[in-house]
Amino acid sequence: MIRTRFAPSPTGYLHVGGLRTALYCYLFAKKNKGQFILRIEDTDQARFVEGAMENLINTLHWVGLEYDEGPNPDGTQKGNHGPYIQSQRNEIYTKYAQELIEKGHAYRCFCTKERLDEMRELQTQRKEAPMYDRKCLNLSQNEIRELIENGTPFVVRQKMPYKLIKFKDQIRGNVQFDGKIVDDQVLVKSDGFPTYHLANVVDDHTMEITHVIRGEEWLPSTPKHIALYEAFGWETPEFAHLPLLLNPDKTKLSKRQGDVAVEDYINKGYSKEAIINFVALLGWHPGGGENQEIYSLQELENIFSIEKVHKTGAVFNIEKLDWFNWQWRKKTYEEETENDPEKKLKALTEYTKNHLNESFTQDKEVLNKALLIVEEKILKDPKEINENIHFFFDLPNYDQELLTHEKMGVDLKQAQASLEACRAALENQEHWSEESIKEALLKKVEELGVKNGQLLWPLRAALTGVQFSPGAFEAAYVLGKKESLNRINSALAKL
C-alpha cells in the first residue's frame, strides 16, 4: 500500500508551492490506489500562529484535496496512525531520541549559542564548511550527569556517520553526498521539542509513509534523514524531490514578489479548477506528445506519474493562470446553464453578487437584461461588473466628440443625420426585442446607403455615453424604447 503525506508547517496560510506539493502527493497516492495523509509540523513553538492549521485545512478542502488520514478542523482526527499534529507527539520523539543516545547515534550537547556562533564564524573565515566540532561527544558519563543535575540546557545531536551516503531519488536519479561534511544535526532542541529532522523521520516511519514527496529545498538534508533511518534500523522510504516554484527572476517563489497564498488567489476570484490545473502543469506534463492542457482533478488522478515530474524549477506565471481561469469559467458556465436564459441569469447573479453596486439592484428588469448582455465580461472578471453596466442606470456626462469617429467616417454632421435616422426607425418600433431593433436599424443602413458603423457608432455612443460598451442593438434593447429615445434626443441636443 502506497502512502504519501503532505506535512506543512502551519505558519499562516497555504503557500502555492505547498499546494503543488500536496497536489502531487495526492495524485501519486490516488493514481496508485494508495493513501494520502496530512500531518501538521508545528514543532517550532516560536512560530505558532493562531488559526493557521484550520486555515490550511480549509484551503486544502476548498481545492478538493481530501486526505485519508489527518487532523480535522474541529479538533478530531481521522486515521489510526495519529496523532497527526507533531506538537501532540512529543513523548514519541523523546522516546526515540533516548533510543538513539543509548545506541550511540546521538549525544547531548551543552554548548552555548555564543560558542557555536563563534565557532561558525571562525570556520567561515577559514573557508571551511561550518560544522559542530563534537566537543560534547567526548564528555564522560559523570560530566554529563553533573551538567544535567546543574540544570544546564542541552540539545541532542545526531552523530553523523562520516561516510558516503547514496540514494536514488524518484525524480533526480542517483544522488550522493559525502557524509564527512554533513553536520551533526540538532535533533532535540533545548525546549524539549524535536527539530524537523527527527520528527519527520520518526513520523514517516511510524505512519508507514512509503514515498516522501517534498520540495527540492530538502534535498541537501536527505542524507541526514537517511542516516537516521539507518541508525534506527528502519527501512528508508522512497524519496522524490520536486522542482521549485520560481519568481519571475528565477529565485524561489516568495512573498516579496507577489501573492503566494492560495487564499489570495481564491479571493481574487480564481476557481479551484483553474488553480489546480495550472499548478499541476507547473513541473509536470503527461508526455507522449500530448497537447491537451485542460485537466480536471479527476483526470489528473488517472494520468499522473511521478516519472514525468520535471527536474527544473518553473516560473509561476500569472498570465497563464488567467487563461486557465477563463477557460474553466467558460466551461463550467456552459455546462451549468445549458444555454438556458433562466439558468444563465441565476449563474451570472451568483458570480456578481458580491461586487454589484447596490443602487443597480433597484431596477431588476434592466439589471437582469444587462447581466445577460455582458455575460462574457462577467465571466472574464466579475469584479468589473459595475464598470460594464453602470451606463444602463445612469447616462454619463459625455462630450459631443464621443458621437463622432474619424476612422469610421462619422463627423458631427453625420452623427446628427444618423441619430435622426435612428430615432425615426425606433419611434415606429412596436415590438421591442434585440432582433426587431437590429432589423429596423439595418434596414435604415441600407436605405441611407451608409456603412453599419456610420449609423451605429453615434447610436451606441448616444445610448451609453461611454467609449467601450455592449453594442447598439443590445444597449437599446436593455434600455427600453422610452429611455433609448430620450438618450437619442439628449445626444441630438449636444450637436
Place this chain on the structure above:
RNA sequence: GGUCCCAUCGUCUAGUGGUUAGGACAACAGGUUUUCAUCCUGUAAACAGGGGUUCAAUUCCCCUUGGGACUACCA
C-alpha cells in the same frame, strides 16, 4: 566560500541518435464585429558554450559557463 541540484522560444512545455525542433500563454500583425472584449488566421521567437563518442548529435559522456537550493536549537 562549501555541498548538492538543474539547463529547449520571454514564460509553461513536447520531442528525437537523422524532425521544416511541435503546442500553449504572452507579444506582434491581419480578419470578423458598430466600439472594447470575444472569436478566427498568421508572424516573430529556443536546443547556453567548448570538447568528445558516432556515418550522424539538441538528444549520450566530460568540461566550462550560467542559474538555483541548502549551509539555524525554522521548516
